[in-house]
Amino acid sequence: MFKRGVLFVLLLLVNLSLMAQQIITGVVRDSGGQPMSGVTVLVQGTTVGALTGIDGKYSLQLPAGATTLRFSFIGYTxxxxxxxxxxxxxxxxAEEVTGLDEVVVVGYGTQKKKLVTGSTVQVKGADIQKLSTVFPMTALQGQTPGLSIIKNTGQPGxxxxxxxxxxxxxxxSQPLYVIDGVPGGNIDNMSPADIESIDVLKDAASSAIYGSRGANGVILVTTKRGTRSTGGVKANISYDGSIGWQNLYKKLPLMNAMEYANIVDEARINSGQPRLDFxxxxxxxxRISSGAWEGTDWLDALSNKNAPVINNALNITGGSEAGTYSLGLSHSLQEGIFGNPVESKYERYSFRLNSDFILLxxxxxxxxxxxxxxTLRYVNSNNHxxxxSNQYWNDVFSTIIASPFMPLMATDETDKAYPYHYAIPWNPQASNPIAQRVYSRGQxxxxxxxxxxxxxxxxxPIRNLIFRSSFGYGMSAGSYRQYVPLFDLSATSFNTTDDVSHSLSAGFQWSWENTLNYNFNLGGDHAFNALIGTSTEKWGLGESINGNNSNSLFGDFQHAYIDNTPVIDVNLTGVGSSPWGEGGILSYFGRLGYTYKDKYMITGILRVDGSSNFAKGKRWGYFPSVSAGWVVSEENFFQNAKNTINFLKLRASWGQNGNQAISPFQYLATISFANVNYFFGPDKAVVSTGGYPDVLPNPDVTWETSEQINVxxxxxxxxxxxxxxxxIYSRTTFDWLIRPSMLASYGIGAPYVNGGDVSNKGIELALNYNGGKREFRYSVGFNIAYNKNEVKRIANNEGIFHG
Structure with a gap:
C-alpha cells in the first residue's frame, strides 16, 4: 500500500513538472515578412532563452511562472x-529608428535624416554629456569629419x-552659431548638460538659407525642452555629476643644472673661449657639482599637479497637454595644469529655462x-x-628658457625678492620666472x-500653414581687474609702484525673424514644403571703459579698485572709453522642397542680404542653392540587394554664400584723432588735437562670395x-576680402579690397557601428577628412600681398 502511495505521488509530481515546462514555438519575421535568424527570444525576468534558426523558427521550454517573451535583435525594435x-x-x-527616420535640425525647420539632401552631421547632446567636458566643443573634437576644432590656448576658459x-x-573664418533659432550666439560659454543636439551644416546648400552669415558653415545648437503629457503635469528630474583630474601628458625634457653647465662649457670651448668659473x-x-642638487626644474615648479575638473548638472523637464517646460542648473570648475602657485582657473554657473504653451x-x-x-539662458563665469601671449608675456615660455642655476625660493630674508630668489650673477638681468608670474600676472x-x-x-490658421515670429536678445557684460605689487627681481625686472587696472564693457544685440511655412501633399505621393521669411539683426550695441592708476591705499588685490588709488599722476593715471562697432543686416529668404514617395528629393533656396558694411549700390547680395537626393534603396530593382545594403541615398548640391565680416565704413575716409597732438606758434604749453583720414576709402568693396559643389x-x-x-566637395571663395599693407609714408591706412580667390577641395568619410546585446549597447565611430587649401588668384599685378 505504501509503495502504491509513493508511486502515485511521483507520477503526480512528474505530471505537474511537465505542465510547468510548457513548450512554445513560433517564427520571427521582419516587417517585409522575411524570416530572421539569430533573434534572441528570452523569457522575461529569467535567463531562459533561445535563438531563431535560419528559417526564423524557435522552440523554447517555458519555466514555471513564465508570463512574457522578449524578442530582440540589433537594429530592430x-x-x-x-x-x-x-x-x-x-x-x-520592425526596424528601429537608426538615424534615418530621426528628425534633424535644418535652417528654420526640421527634416527626416533620410530626406536630407545636403551635407549635415548631428551629434546628440547625450553623447556630448557622457564625455564630462567643461565645453561642448571639446566633446565635438573628432566626432565630425571636416570640422576642425583647436583651442586658442591651453588655458581654462x-x-x-x-x-x-x-x-x-x-x-x-568662424562658422555661424545659431542657438535655439537665434543667430550669433556663443557656444563656448554653454554647459554641455543644456544641449539636446548639435547639427553641423557643412555644404552651401545646407547653409545657404543663412546667406552671408553661413559662408563658413553653420552650427545649430538646440537646448533641451520638455515633453507633453496627457496625465497632468509631470516632471522628470535628473542629476549628472563628474569629477576628474588633469596632469601634463608629456613633459618637455629640460636639462638639469649640471647638464646645462656642460653644454655652456662645450659651446665656449668650441668657440675658442675658456671655461667659466661657475x-x-x-x-x-x-651642491650642483657634487650631484646633491640638480637645479631648479622651472616647468615642474609651474605645473599644477592633479588639476581638478568638476561638473554638476540638474535638469527638470516635463509638461502637460497645454505646454512643456525644461529647467537646467549647472556648475563647472576647471583648473589649469600650469600657473602654480597661483594656477589659472575657470568657474561657470549657468541657468536655463525653456517653455512653450498651447493657447488655442x-x-x-x-x-x-x-x-x-x-528660451532663456544666463551664464556667469569667472576666470584667472x-x-x-608672445615671448615677453608667456609664462610657459619663460620657464622653459630659464636657467636651472637659480634657486626658486630664497633662504635669506634680506634677499631683495624674498620669499623668492633674486637674480644671480650668472645672469643679473634674468628674473625668477615663477616670481615674475606671481607678481606680474598672478593677481x-x-x-x-x-x-x-x-x-x-x-x-x-489652417493645418500645416504656420506663421512664426521670434525675437532674440543677447546681452553680455564683463570686467577685468588686475593688481601688480611692488617687486624687485633683477636688474631689469622691477616695479617701483603698485599698479591697479580695471576695465568694464557691456552691450547687446538683437534679431527679429518672421517665417511662413506650408507643408502639403498632392495625390499622396507628392510632398511639398514651402518657406518664406525675413530676418533683421543688429549687433555691437555697447561700450567699454577702462582705467589704471598706481599707489593703492591698501596694497592688495582684494581692494584693487581705481577708487582706492586717489592720487592722480599724469605719468601713472590713464582712462579711456569707446563704443563697440555697430553693424546690422536685413535679409529675405525662401525655400521650396519637393519629395516624391520619399524616394526623389529636390530643394531650392534663395537668400537676399543687405549689409551696412558696404556703400549704396553694393549692399545687396543674392545667394542661391539647389540640392537633390535619390534614395536608391527604395527602388524595385534594388530590393534583392536590400538585405546587404539596407539603405542607400545619393545626393548632390550646389550653392553660394556670402561674407561681409569686415570693419564698417570701408567705403568712407574715416577720421582718426589718435597721436596727432600739435602746437600753434611758440607757446608749447597749449596742446591742440588734430585729426586725419586714417583709411583710404574704397566705395567698390563688396560681398565675398563662396561657391561650393558637394556630391x-x-x-x-x-x-x-x-x-x-x-x-567630396569643392569650394571656391571669390572676391576674397583682405586688407593689404600700405607704406607708412602715405600717411593713411589701406582699406579692405576684394583681393582674389581661394579654393578648398576635399573628401570626408564617416563610419559608425552600433551594436550590443540586451541591456549592453555600444557604438564605435571612425571618421577621416582631407582638405586642400590654395590661393588661386591675387588681384594685383605682382600676384602677392606684402605683409
Missing part, C-alpha cells in the same frame, strides 16, 4: 509579448578656433492654432589666467555675464547597424 496560455507565438520585428572644410577667408657665478655650485486649438482638437514660448580676475533669450509666437552618399549595412557617409 525590441518587442515584449504576453504568453497568455498560447503555445505558438509568431512575431514581426579660453575659446576655440573652429573651421568647417578649411579656411576660405583671411578675416573671420662657483663664482652660481649659488650652491658645490481648433474645434476638432486636431491641431494647434496658437502657440507661444520662450596665466600669460599666453587678476575676469568676470563675465551673458544673458540670451528669445520669445516666439506661432499661428496656424556624396549615405548608406546602411548589417541590418542598419553600420552607417557610412561619404562626401
Amino acid at each position: 525590441e518587442q515584449q509579448v504576453a504568453i497568455e496560455g498560447r503555445s505558438v507565438i509568431n512575431v514581426n520585428l 579660453d575659446g576655440f578656433k573652429v573651421n568647417i572644410r578649411g579656411m576660405g577667408t583671411i578675416g573671420n 662657483a663664482s657665478l652660481v649659488p650652491d655650485w658645490d 486649438r481648433d474645434k476638432t482638437d486636431s491641431w494647434t492654432i496658437l502657440k507661444a514660448g520662450e 589666467g596665466v600669460g599666453t 587678476n580676475e575676469g568676470k563675465n555675464h551673458n544673458l540670451n533669450g528669445s520669445v516666439f509666437l506661432e499661428v496656424q 556624396g552618399f549615405d548608406a546602411r549595412f548589417l541590418r542598419n547597424s553600420l552607417s557610412v557617409e561619404f562626401d
Whole structure:
C-alpha cells in the first residue's frame, strides 16, 4: 500500500513538472515578412532563452511562472509579448529608428535624416554629456569629419578656433552659431548638460538659407525642452555629476643644472673661449657639482599637479497637454595644469529655462492654432589666467628658457625678492620666472555675464500653414581687474609702484525673424514644403571703459579698485572709453522642397542680404542653392540587394554664400584723432588735437562670395547597424576680402579690397557601428577628412600681398 502511495505521488509530481515546462514555438519575421535568424527570444525576468534558426523558427521550454517573451535583435525594435496560455507565438520585428527616420535640425525647420539632401552631421547632446567636458566643443573634437576644432590656448576658459572644410577667408573664418533659432550666439560659454543636439551644416546648400552669415558653415545648437503629457503635469528630474583630474601628458625634457653647465662649457670651448668659473657665478655650485642638487626644474615648479575638473548638472523637464517646460542648473570648475602657485582657473554657473504653451486649438482638437514660448539662458563665469601671449608675456615660455642655476625660493630674508630668489650673477638681468608670474600676472580676475533669450509666437490658421515670429536678445557684460605689487627681481625686472587696472564693457544685440511655412501633399505621393521669411539683426550695441592708476591705499588685490588709488599722476593715471562697432543686416529668404514617395528629393533656396558694411549700390547680395537626393534603396530593382545594403541615398548640391565680416565704413575716409597732438606758434604749453583720414576709402568693396559643389552618399549595412557617409566637395571663395599693407609714408591706412580667390577641395568619410546585446549597447565611430587649401588668384599685378 505504501509503495502504491509513493508511486502515485511521483507520477503526480512528474505530471505537474511537465505542465510547468510548457513548450512554445513560433517564427520571427521582419516587417517585409522575411524570416530572421539569430533573434534572441528570452523569457522575461529569467535567463531562459533561445535563438531563431535560419528559417526564423524557435522552440523554447517555458519555466514555471513564465508570463512574457522578449524578442530582440540589433537594429530592430525590441518587442515584449504576453504568453497568455498560447503555445505558438509568431512575431514581426520592425526596424528601429537608426538615424534615418530621426528628425534633424535644418535652417528654420526640421527634416527626416533620410530626406536630407545636403551635407549635415548631428551629434546628440547625450553623447556630448557622457564625455564630462567643461565645453561642448571639446566633446565635438573628432566626432565630425571636416570640422576642425583647436583651442586658442591651453588655458581654462579660453575659446576655440573652429573651421568647417578649411579656411576660405583671411578675416573671420568662424562658422555661424545659431542657438535655439537665434543667430550669433556663443557656444563656448554653454554647459554641455543644456544641449539636446548639435547639427553641423557643412555644404552651401545646407547653409545657404543663412546667406552671408553661413559662408563658413553653420552650427545649430538646440537646448533641451520638455515633453507633453496627457496625465497632468509631470516632471522628470535628473542629476549628472563628474569629477576628474588633469596632469601634463608629456613633459618637455629640460636639462638639469649640471647638464646645462656642460653644454655652456662645450659651446665656449668650441668657440675658442675658456671655461667659466661657475662657483663664482652660481649659488650652491658645490651642491650642483657634487650631484646633491640638480637645479631648479622651472616647468615642474609651474605645473599644477592633479588639476581638478568638476561638473554638476540638474535638469527638470516635463509638461502637460497645454505646454512643456525644461529647467537646467549647472556648475563647472576647471583648473589649469600650469600657473602654480597661483594656477589659472575657470568657474561657470549657468541657468536655463525653456517653455512653450498651447493657447488655442481648433474645434476638432486636431491641431494647434496658437502657440507661444520662450528660451532663456544666463551664464556667469569667472576666470584667472596665466600669460599666453608672445615671448615677453608667456609664462610657459619663460620657464622653459630659464636657467636651472637659480634657486626658486630664497633662504635669506634680506634677499631683495624674498620669499623668492633674486637674480644671480650668472645672469643679473634674468628674473625668477615663477616670481615674475606671481607678481606680474598672478593677481587678476575676469568676470563675465551673458544673458540670451528669445520669445516666439506661432499661428496656424489652417493645418500645416504656420506663421512664426521670434525675437532674440543677447546681452553680455564683463570686467577685468588686475593688481601688480611692488617687486624687485633683477636688474631689469622691477616695479617701483603698485599698479591697479580695471576695465568694464557691456552691450547687446538683437534679431527679429518672421517665417511662413506650408507643408502639403498632392495625390499622396507628392510632398511639398514651402518657406518664406525675413530676418533683421543688429549687433555691437555697447561700450567699454577702462582705467589704471598706481599707489593703492591698501596694497592688495582684494581692494584693487581705481577708487582706492586717489592720487592722480599724469605719468601713472590713464582712462579711456569707446563704443563697440555697430553693424546690422536685413535679409529675405525662401525655400521650396519637393519629395516624391520619399524616394526623389529636390530643394531650392534663395537668400537676399543687405549689409551696412558696404556703400549704396553694393549692399545687396543674392545667394542661391539647389540640392537633390535619390534614395536608391527604395527602388524595385534594388530590393534583392536590400538585405546587404539596407539603405542607400545619393545626393548632390550646389550653392553660394556670402561674407561681409569686415570693419564698417570701408567705403568712407574715416577720421582718426589718435597721436596727432600739435602746437600753434611758440607757446608749447597749449596742446591742440588734430585729426586725419586714417583709411583710404574704397566705395567698390563688396560681398565675398563662396561657391561650393558637394556630391556624396549615405548608406546602411548589417541590418542598419553600420552607417557610412561619404562626401567630396569643392569650394571656391571669390572676391576674397583682405586688407593689404600700405607704406607708412602715405600717411593713411589701406582699406579692405576684394583681393582674389581661394579654393578648398576635399573628401570626408564617416563610419559608425552600433551594436550590443540586451541591456549592453555600444557604438564605435571612425571618421577621416582631407582638405586642400590654395590661393588661386591675387588681384594685383605682382600676384602677392606684402605683409
